[in-house]
Amino acid sequence: MFKGTYRYRLDAKGRLPVPAPFRRRLAEAGAHGVVMTVLDECLAVYPPTEWEKLAAQLVALPAFSRPTKGLARLLASRAVDCELDRQGRILVPSTQRAAAGLGGEATVIGVVNRFEVWAPERWASFLRDSERLLDDAGLGLDWAPAAGLRPQGKPRS
DSSP states (O other): OBOOEEEEEOOTTOEEEOOHHHHHHHHHTTOSEEEEEEETTEEEEEOHHHHHHHHHHHHHSOTTOHHHHHHHHHHHHTOEEEEOOTTSEEEOOHHHHHHHTOOSEEEEEEEBTEEEEEOHHHHHHHHHHHHHHHHHHTOOOOOOOOTTOOOOSSOBO
16 A cells, blocks of 8 residues: 655656655565556556556446546556666656656655655645545545645655
Protein backbone atom coordinates (compact mmCIF):
# COMPACT_ATOMS: atom_id res chain seq x y z
CA MET A 1 0.00 0.00 0.00
CA PHE A 2 1.26 3.48 -0.86
CA LYS A 3 0.69 6.03 1.89
CA GLY A 4 2.20 9.22 3.23
CA THR A 5 3.24 12.60 1.89
CA TYR A 6 6.75 13.53 0.78
CA ARG A 7 8.34 16.62 -0.74
CA TYR A 8 11.26 16.46 -3.16
CA ARG A 9 13.17 18.57 -5.63
CA LEU A 10 13.38 17.51 -9.24
CA ASP A 11 16.88 17.82 -10.65
CA ALA A 12 17.73 19.74 -13.82
CA LYS A 13 16.99 16.66 -15.95
CA GLY A 14 13.55 16.17 -14.39
CA ARG A 15 14.48 13.19 -12.23
CA LEU A 16 12.36 12.71 -9.13
CA PRO A 17 13.31 10.57 -6.12
CA VAL A 18 10.75 7.89 -5.30
CA PRO A 19 10.17 7.73 -1.52
CA ALA A 20 11.99 4.81 0.10
CA PRO A 21 8.78 3.13 1.37
CA PHE A 22 7.39 3.27 -2.17
CA ARG A 23 10.59 1.76 -3.60
CA ARG A 24 10.31 -1.08 -1.08
CA ARG A 25 6.71 -1.72 -2.12
CA LEU A 26 7.74 -1.78 -5.78
CA ALA A 27 10.64 -4.15 -5.04
CA GLU A 28 8.33 -6.47 -3.10
CA ALA A 29 6.10 -6.59 -6.18
CA GLY A 30 9.13 -7.34 -8.37
CA ALA A 31 8.75 -4.05 -10.25
CA HIS A 32 11.78 -2.17 -11.59
CA GLY A 33 9.69 0.58 -13.11
CA VAL A 34 6.31 2.23 -13.08
CA VAL A 35 3.65 3.51 -15.45
CA MET A 36 2.96 7.23 -15.17
CA THR A 37 -0.05 9.05 -16.62
CA VAL A 38 -1.70 12.44 -16.28
CA LEU A 39 -4.75 12.32 -13.99
CA ASP A 40 -6.71 15.41 -13.02
CA GLU A 41 -4.09 17.98 -12.00
CA CYS A 42 -1.30 15.56 -11.12
CA LEU A 43 0.64 12.54 -12.31
CA ALA A 44 -0.65 9.11 -11.28
CA VAL A 45 2.12 6.54 -10.94
CA TYR A 46 1.22 2.85 -10.98
CA PRO A 47 3.21 -0.32 -10.41
CA PRO A 48 2.93 -2.37 -13.62
CA THR A 49 0.58 -4.89 -11.97
CA GLU A 50 -1.83 -2.14 -10.90
CA TRP A 51 -1.71 -0.57 -14.37
CA GLU A 52 -2.61 -3.98 -15.85
CA LYS A 53 -5.59 -4.21 -13.47
CA LEU A 54 -6.73 -0.76 -14.58
CA ALA A 55 -6.34 -1.74 -18.23
CA ALA A 56 -8.36 -4.91 -17.62
CA GLN A 57 -11.14 -2.85 -16.06
CA LEU A 58 -11.17 -0.54 -19.07
CA VAL A 59 -11.29 -3.47 -21.49
CA ALA A 60 -14.24 -4.94 -19.55
CA LEU A 61 -16.30 -1.78 -20.15
CA PRO A 62 -18.49 -1.42 -23.25
CA ALA A 63 -15.91 -0.97 -26.02
CA PHE A 64 -17.97 1.37 -28.17
CA SER A 65 -19.19 3.59 -25.35
CA ARG A 66 -18.07 7.18 -25.88
CA PRO A 67 -17.05 7.66 -22.19
CA THR A 68 -15.10 4.38 -22.21
CA LYS A 69 -13.25 5.31 -25.38
CA GLY A 70 -12.52 8.77 -24.03
CA LEU A 71 -11.18 7.51 -20.72
CA ALA A 72 -9.04 4.83 -22.37
CA ARG A 73 -7.62 7.37 -24.80
CA LEU A 74 -6.85 9.92 -22.10
CA LEU A 75 -5.16 7.48 -19.75
CA ALA A 76 -3.23 5.44 -22.32
CA SER A 77 -2.15 8.22 -24.67
CA ARG A 78 -0.56 10.17 -21.83
CA ALA A 79 1.03 7.15 -20.15
CA VAL A 80 4.76 6.49 -20.15
CA ASP A 81 6.89 3.69 -18.76
CA CYS A 82 9.51 4.93 -16.28
CA GLU A 83 12.41 2.86 -14.99
CA LEU A 84 13.88 3.48 -11.56
CA ASP A 85 17.57 4.34 -11.73
CA ARG A 86 20.17 3.13 -9.23
CA GLN A 87 19.45 6.11 -6.98
CA GLY A 88 15.73 5.27 -6.87
CA ARG A 89 14.65 8.11 -9.15
CA ILE A 90 12.30 8.25 -12.11
CA LEU A 91 12.71 10.58 -15.07
CA VAL A 92 9.56 12.67 -15.46
CA PRO A 93 9.30 13.66 -19.14
CA SER A 94 8.91 17.37 -19.85
CA THR A 95 5.40 16.84 -21.26
CA GLN A 96 4.33 15.18 -18.00
CA ARG A 97 5.97 17.90 -15.91
CA ALA A 98 4.15 20.59 -17.91
CA ALA A 99 0.78 18.81 -17.65
CA ALA A 100 1.14 18.54 -13.86
CA GLY A 101 2.48 22.08 -13.44
CA LEU A 102 5.71 20.80 -11.93
CA GLY A 103 8.63 23.16 -11.50
CA GLY A 104 11.59 22.46 -9.28
CA GLU A 105 9.64 20.83 -6.45
CA ALA A 106 7.06 18.08 -6.16
CA THR A 107 4.79 16.67 -3.49
CA VAL A 108 4.53 12.88 -3.70
CA ILE A 109 1.55 11.27 -1.99
CA GLY A 110 0.54 7.66 -1.49
CA VAL A 111 -2.96 6.76 -2.71
CA VAL A 112 -3.34 3.09 -1.70
CA ASN A 113 -2.62 1.27 -5.00
CA ARG A 114 -0.68 4.09 -6.69
CA PHE A 115 1.16 7.26 -5.83
CA GLU A 116 0.68 10.72 -7.21
CA VAL A 117 3.06 13.54 -8.03
CA TRP A 118 1.67 17.04 -7.47
CA ALA A 119 2.93 20.57 -7.89
CA PRO A 120 3.09 21.75 -4.25
CA GLU A 121 0.71 24.67 -4.84
CA ARG A 122 -1.86 22.41 -6.54
CA TRP A 123 -1.65 19.92 -3.67
CA ALA A 124 -2.10 22.73 -1.11
CA SER A 125 -5.15 23.94 -3.04
CA PHE A 126 -6.59 20.43 -3.10
CA LEU A 127 -6.14 20.13 0.66
CA ARG A 128 -7.91 23.45 1.23
CA ASP A 129 -10.83 22.30 -0.91
CA SER A 130 -10.99 18.69 0.30
CA GLU A 131 -13.23 19.25 3.32
CA ARG A 132 -15.81 20.99 1.14
CA LEU A 133 -15.53 18.21 -1.43
CA LEU A 134 -16.29 15.59 1.20
CA ASP A 135 -19.19 17.63 2.55
CA ASP A 136 -20.60 18.07 -0.95
CA ALA A 137 -20.32 14.34 -1.63
CA GLY A 138 -22.68 13.63 1.26
CA LEU A 139 -20.93 10.38 2.10
CA GLY A 140 -21.71 10.71 5.78
CA LEU A 141 -18.15 9.95 6.76
CA ASP A 142 -17.16 10.90 10.28
CA TRP A 143 -13.76 12.13 9.23
CA ALA A 144 -12.29 15.59 8.74
CA PRO A 145 -9.42 15.68 6.26
CA ALA A 146 -6.04 16.50 7.66
CA ALA A 147 -5.80 19.76 5.73
CA GLY A 148 -3.31 21.09 8.23
CA LEU A 149 -0.84 18.27 7.66
CA ARG A 150 2.15 19.23 5.59
CA PRO A 151 5.30 17.31 4.74
CA GLN A 152 7.91 17.92 7.38
CA GLY A 153 11.15 19.73 6.67
CA LYS A 154 12.55 21.21 3.51
CA PRO A 155 12.30 19.50 0.14
CA ARG A 156 14.98 16.89 -0.35
CA SER A 157 17.04 16.52 -3.47
